[in-house]
Amino acid sequence: MSEYEELLDKFDKSDMAGWTRRFFDDLESAFQRDFDVIEENDWHGVLCVGMGGSGAGGTYLSTISSKAAGLPVHYWRDYGLPSWWGPEWLVIATSYSGNTEETISSVEMALREGGSVVGISSGGRLEDLLKESENSVHIGVPGGQMPRSAFGHLFGTQLSLFWCMGLLPAPSNQELEEMIARLRSSAEEWDPLVGTKAVDAARHISKSEIGIVAPSIMGCVASRFSCQLNENSNLFARCSEVPEMNHNEIIPWTEDSGKSQALVLIRSDYEEARTSARIDWFQNEANFSDRLVLKGEGVSLVEQMLYLSHITDWITIVLAVSIGVDPSEMTAIPALKDHLGKI
Template sequence: WMEEIGNTEWKGVLALGMGGSAAGGDFLSALCNLKGKTPVVVQRDYVLPSWWDEKWLVISTSHSGNTEEAIDATEIALKAGATVIVISTGGILSGLAELHYNCYYIPSIGGQPPRSAFGHIFARQLALFRGIGLLPEGDDDEAMLQRLQLIVNDYDFINNNDSDVIELISYMATQPISLLGPTELMPALNRFKNQLNENSARFARIGIFPEMNHNESVAWGGVGNDADFSVEENVILFLTWNGMHSRVVKRLEWMIAHTPSDMAWRIHGEGESLLEALLHLCIIMDWLSIALGLIHGKDPSAIGPINSLKKFLADQN
């Protein structure tokens, strides 16, 4: 079926999902914007966009297979005649492939929360996109994975007492957190925000270059007396990579030079591609969010409010 899908001319890909299961869609969208053959739109909702039709390939991702928003949106797509690919560990979504001739199932690996299963989920999404020709094959994935494993080891604060994580979280523990970076790193910025929300029970705000320079820069100040009252209290993490537009590099340099906060760090996504840079940053961000949760006395795996909401919604059925 992959060959048939790969030979079909699609308008684009609609990626359905929520939370950690939706993160891979953001990564696919950024990669396709840079080197892909079709647009990828991520839909985090119960419904489909009004412009959607069956000429858009649908990928529905839910780690459990029981995410109600993803189920509803997937069923709408199938009833409209869509071609749907489901990625899950089982659940209701996996059963749809048995009920619909135009629905295909790619099994994932269970036993952990969706956000920590990102590698399992995204690996399947990326392999699918390469397999059906929407993204080019990697130049040397094995070498990339070896480099990324070194980053995992370097930032493992549990087994490496010299990890840079320790110093950074000492500032993040008591201050507001702001995450700034270029458009193409938005998937990593958004995932970091979500990881801080869930693993650390902390808020974080995101600013994207160059868009933020047309509004948010005023609130950051740095020139004159106007600025948000909390600017100097913020821990600011600037996320960068080697492929940034030259003008965005200049914008970021200006921002760094005029940042009122003394607590600012540049975290560079190393690597030979956007894919590697994104994964490099995600590894660092994951370790930071786990360490910050532990500093606050929080179990990084605990998501009490989310589970409570799910029970409340289930009781309403």
């Protein structure tokens, strides 16, 4: 038994590594679904509501849509809905359990004010609410795992829905098959039982505070990576985007403060040319204790996002078991929910 096979066996009690290995299977399954949703051309926009791992896909859809869609796509991670929302905005509500308090609040408000909701969950209160609404649809996903490990099911379903509704240009079946095949091949060595890439990457950032810097086009990926480090690895991490961080956070990075930080740079072929120039300058001028550069692979923006999301999941799992942390454990979140249920 290899070192990391032993560590996973000892600390990964709920098989986060196993769920991560099935990521591309989950995506493929979601891409093959045919949704009974009528294409609608009269929406003013789409609002994606959701929290935590269930809400991450909305940030990805917002970024992708800003480059390819004809409608604005925003996300909302709070109770209720923004003051500017109206029934002419389609709501896509995602809650893996179907019982996320904030998301249910948003859906109830949307239904109360005459809106249309597409809900994605493994059941729960969300499914019950939408079954009672004539103008809404519930789409089920397989249950039985942690929301953050179900990203393939959730984001895959969201993407398929956008393609089916004509909200984003739909790739052909052949293009999807080729993308999944490329992703399986390019990401294989990030599995610590197959290769050493995740182990080597984790060593670069294991002994310092972690700062993730990404071009705006990959800001959603950086944010999800930061959250996965929080939940899977029990580590503090933060993320910032270029060019925005060039107007603030660049200062401590280029002073002595940066020497205590592990710098993670996320790069993509889809970053703006001027953004690339900014990042090139920054990585030469910044101070850091160590540096890790992660480059998106693939022939489309979606493919590069999926690749980076998968390999960063492996990094967080390797970091967790390396320091004796169960990557599935999250005591504080259910404890908070129990507390809120009593008040």
